[in-house]
Amino acid sequence: xxxxxxxxxxxxxxxxxxxxxxxxxxxxxxxxxxxxxxxxxxxxxxxxxxxxxxxxxxxxxxxxxxxxxxxxxxxxxxxxxxxxxxxxxxxxxxxxxxxxxxxxxxxxxxxxxxxxxxxxxxxxxxxxxxxxxxxxxxxxxxxxxxxxxxxxxxxxxxxxxxxxxxxxxxxxxxxxxxxxxxxxxxxxxxxxxxxxxxxxxxxxxxxxxxxxxxxxxxxxxxxxxxxxxxxxxxxxxxxxxxxxxxxxxxxxxxxxxxxxxxxxxxxxxxxxxxxxxxxxxxxxxxxxxxxxxx
Numbered sequence: 184x185x186x187x188x189x190x191x192x193x194x195x196x197x198x199x200x201x202x203x204x205x206x207x208x209x210x211x212x213x214x215x216x217x218x219x220x221x222x223x224x225x226x227x228x229x230x231x232x233x234x235x236x237x238x239x240x241x242x243x244x245x246x247x248x249x250x251x252x253x254x255x256x257x258x259x260x261x262x263x264x265x266x267x268x269x270x271x272x273x274x275x276x277x278x279x280x281x282x283x284x285x286x287x288x289x290x291x292x293x294x295x296x297x298x299x300x301x302x303x304x305x306x307x308x309x310x311x312x313x314x315x316x317x318x319x320x321x322x323x324x325x326x327x328x329x330x331x332x333x334x335x336x337x338x339x340x341x342x343x344x345x346x347x348x349x350x351x352x353x354x355x356x357x358x359x360x361x362x363x364x365x366x367x368x369x370x371x372x373x374x375x376x377x378x379x380x381x382x383x384x385x386x387x388x389x390x391x392x393x394x395x396x397x398x399x400x401x402x403x404x405x406x407x408x409x410x411x412x413x414x415x416x417x418x419x420x421x422x423x424x425x426x427x428x429x430x431x432x433x434x435x436x437x438x439x440x441x442x443x444x445x446x447x448x449x450x451x452x453x454x455x456x457x458x459x460x461x462x463x464x465x466x467x468x469x470x471x472x473x474x475x476x477x
Contacts, residue, residue: 201274203293204281205234205242212290219320221274221297223267223327237264238293241278268327273298305447307346307387322384322392329382329394330443341403341436343393343410344450345373348429348462350389361421362389368419369428376413378406390454400436404467407432411465431457435468 192213195202201218203211211234214226222235229235234242240262266272276295283289304323309316326342333340347353347369354362366389373391374383386392393410397403411430419426433453437446449468457464 200294200296203229203234203238203295204290205293206290207288209233209239209242216316218295220323221295222264222272223324225320234293235264237262237274238276238295241276241293242291268324268331304444305451306392307390309388318385319387322382322386325382325384326392326394326447327443330437330446333437337439339396339398339436341395341397341400341434342446342450343395343403343407344386344433344435344447344454345391345393345410346387346431346454346458347389348431348458349426353426357421357424357426365419365421365426365428369414369417369430372414372417373410373430376410392450397436400434400467403434403436404465407434407465411463415463429463431460431462432465433457433468434465 195204195213195215198215199217201221202213202215203218204213206212210231211229212231214224214229218229219225224235233239262274262276264272264274274295275298276293279292279294280288281290281292304326306319306323309319329340332338347366350362350366353365366385370383370385370391373393377383377393378395380396382394383391395403395406397406411432414428414430417428419428431454433450433456435446435450435453453466453468457466460466
């Protein structure tokens with residue numbers, strides 16, 4: 184029985200939409216990873232507590248529907264939740280009645296995803312590690328907090344989106360375990376080059392995000408050059424094999440009036456431009472200038 188429960192939880196955690204399983208008493212029994220990422224609320228703060236009031240309306244009356252197949256998620260009730268960081272989160276949501284083998288109602292499954300105006304934060308692919316997914320949630324919270332501070336007081340704020348150029352090849356030639364170990368070492372290597380007020384975290388299987396407070400875009404790009412050089416000249420080894428690694432970096436300085444998803448999209452586009460330039464390259468987000476590889 185416990186194996187079946189673990190399989191069910193794993194399946195729901197891999198689902199791209201937010202899912203909350205709610206018992207007949209209105210308390211949340213499960214809050215999947217997509218729900219955590221979408222709302223900012225970790226499961227530990229939601230499970231065993233009453234369903235968030237914004238979703239509670241889906242449990243009443245005719246809004247709860249019995250469906251024999253997964254719902255068409257382009258339809259559903261439009262509602263607004265408050266993200267954990269305080270901003271408005273528009274959602275499209277619907278409810279499925281859950282029944283046991285005797286046809287007795289035992290609860291509901293609430294399925295939801297952001298409406299087109301929600302603007303979820305872009306990040307790298309996470310396919311190979313649950314620990315990466317957990318780390319990404321923590322970084323999302325930190326970048327949202329730092330960006331909110333930038334909006335509040337106008338302090339300098341910029342992002343460096345960093346991707347390891349050889350990660351795909353490394354995964355094929357040395358295996359997943361070797362790649363994960365070396366990615367962790369790359370993160371520690373780059374961290375050694377950060378200033379005291381900067382942070383780095385995983386932003387995908389082989390990508391990182393650096394939160395920086397460099398005064399100006401040119402200083403941000405220059406600092407990215409230093410971090411790329413640190414990565415390039417470090418000694419990475421796996422079972423005695425010397426592995427040469429380089430990184431592609433996209434740097435973007437936050438601008439007044441810009442939303443966080445747009446800032447991340449600029450940094451991501453700049454990082455992709457660095458990859459297309461052949462890797463081992465630093466690109467400043469469009470509208471500024473591009474630095475040549477060192």
